[in-house]
Amino acid sequence: MIDSLRVVTRFAPSPTGRLHLGHAHAALFAWRAAREAGGRFLLRIEDIDRGRCRAEYESAILADLAWLGLTWGTPVRRQSAHMADYESALARLDDLGLLYPCFCTRATIRAEVARAGAAPHEAGERYPGTCRALSPARRAARIAAGEIYALRLDMAAAVARTGRLTWLDCARGEQVAQPERFGDVVLARKAMRTSYHLAVTVDDALQGVTLVTRGEDLFAATDVHRLLQALLGFATPTYHHHQLLIDASGRRLAKRDQAMTIAALRESGLTAAEVRALAGFADAAAIGPIGAGP
Ligand code: GLU
Numbered sequence: 544m545i546d547s548l549r550v551v552t553r554f555a556p557s558p559t560g561r562l563h564l565g566h567a568h569a570a571l572f573a574w575r576a577a578r579e580a581g582g583r584f585l586l587r588i589e590d591i592d593r594g595r596c597r598a599e600y601e602s603a604i605l606a607d608l609a610w611l612g613l614t615w616g617t618p619v620r621r622q623s624a625h626m627a628d629y630e631s632a633l634a635r636l637d638d639l640g641l642l643y644p645c646f647c648t649r650a651t652i653r654a655e656v657a658r659a660g661a662a663p664h665e666a667g668e669r670y671p672g673t674c675r676a677l678s679p680a681r682r683a684a685r686i687a688a689g690e691i692y693a694l695r696l697d698m699a700a701a702v703a704r705t706g707r708l709t710w711l712d713c714a715r716g717e718q719v720a721q722p723e724r725f726g727d728v729v730l731a732r733k734a735m736r737t738s739y740h741l742a743v744t745v746d747d748a749l750q751g752v753t754l755v756t757r758g759e760d761l762f763a764a765t766d767v768h769r770l771l772q773a774l775l776g777f778a779t780p781t782y783h784h785h786q787l788l789i790d791a792s793g794r795r796l797a798k799r800d801q802a803m804t805i806a807a808l809r810e811s812g813l814t815a816a817e818v819r820a821l822a823g824f825a826d827a828a829a830i831g832p833i834g835a836g837p
Contacts, residue, residue: 550582551753554608554615555743557589558600561804562607565758565788565796567822572785573756574613575824585750586615590623591737607805612815620750622742629737632745632775633694633730639774641701642730644682644692645674669726670695695727705773710765713754713783720766728767744768748777759784760795788823 552573556566577584586608590596601621608615636642647655647670655671675697677685686692701722708720730741737745747755747768755765762784772779787795796803808818819825 549753550577550580551585551751552577552582552756553585553587553747553750553752555587555589555746555757556604557592557595558597558604559592559595560600561801561806562604563796563800563803563805564808564818564822565803567607567611567805567818568788568824569756569758569785570608570611570613571819571822571824572783574615576754576756576783580754582753583616584613585752586619587746587750588619588621589739589742590621591735591739591742593623593735596623603806607809610809610815611805611819620746622737622746625746625749626736628745628749629731629741632741632771633736635775636696636730637694639704641697641704641774642694643675643677643697643727644686645670645695645727645729646685646690646692647673669724670729672727675727691733693729693733694731696730698723698725698727701770701774705770708769708773710769710779711781712762712765713781715762715784718765720769722766722770724763725767740764740767740771744771744775744777747780748772748775753780754783755780756783756785758787760787 554566554570554573556562556570562570574584576582586605588601588604590601605619633642651673652670655673659671674682674692674695710718710720712718728738728740730738732738746752765782765784769779771777789795790800790803801807805818808821809815813821
């Protein structure tokens with residue numbers, strides 16, 4: 544059972560484009576979950592990818608959400624301002640002996656996957672483990688030679704350490720985590736000293752999020768987050784993965800659907816209540832302040 548007094552939800556967009564109707568659905572979903580429980584709704588700007596994120600998109604996100612009638616707890620957490628938190632999580636994982644440097648490029652990984660006989664689409668993003676076997680001396684030599692590397696999680700060692708893990712999805716019940724499916728995930732790169740998986744896990748813990756609501760495209764990723772929580776000693780939130788909005792042709796809405804941006808809908812003359820209804824929240828008419836307070 545969720546302790547209604549402590550429910551904290553969040554909406555965590557990346558400022559890489561304008562928000563569309565699918566984002567409105569996700570934001571309203573999290574907002575309503577907090578509101579129904581008398582809890583808090585937080586906003587987090589996921590801007591670790593400095594190459595793709597833009598300040599003007601961030602201000603547009605705040606303006607679009609405010610126009611929709613949402614309010615949120617402050618301060619808004621911006622991931623780029625918290626790199627030290629991700630560094631300290633990395634240091635803890637490194638102390639546990641669970642990280643290793645990987646010098647592979649995408650091209651060498653593709654070649655290795657092909658050599659092992661798996662079709663790339665079967666292997667997906669799963670890393671074949673090439674650099675896991677390097678000796679400490681070899682690693683040190685390559686780092687000293689200035690080779691660029693990423694830090695990967697030794698998945699088998701991590702899973703052996705935590706044992707069986709479960710998490711709860713409000714819609715689909717108890718889940719047994721299978722993070723092995725992701726292989727040795729990258730947790731940091733030279734140009735970006737964190738990754739989606741690491742940043743989201745650290746942030747949800749540090750922001751005290753108790754109910755993570757997000758699209759079902761991230762359902763499997765929760766297994767990795769659950770593993771990182773166990774390794775880092777964080778509490779595990781409850782999850783509620785919701786369906787994604789689809790367009791008339793059955794495709795999920797994406798940044799390319801310019802006509803479905805909140806800005807375009809507003810400019811077409813729709814009211815905020817009409818856009819909330821299009822996003823599946825016709826009942827969210829009586830929107831009042833939420834998210835203030837400690
Ligand atoms: N920033 C992610 C996105 O825009 C959401 C991350 C999450 O909810 O865990 O898809």
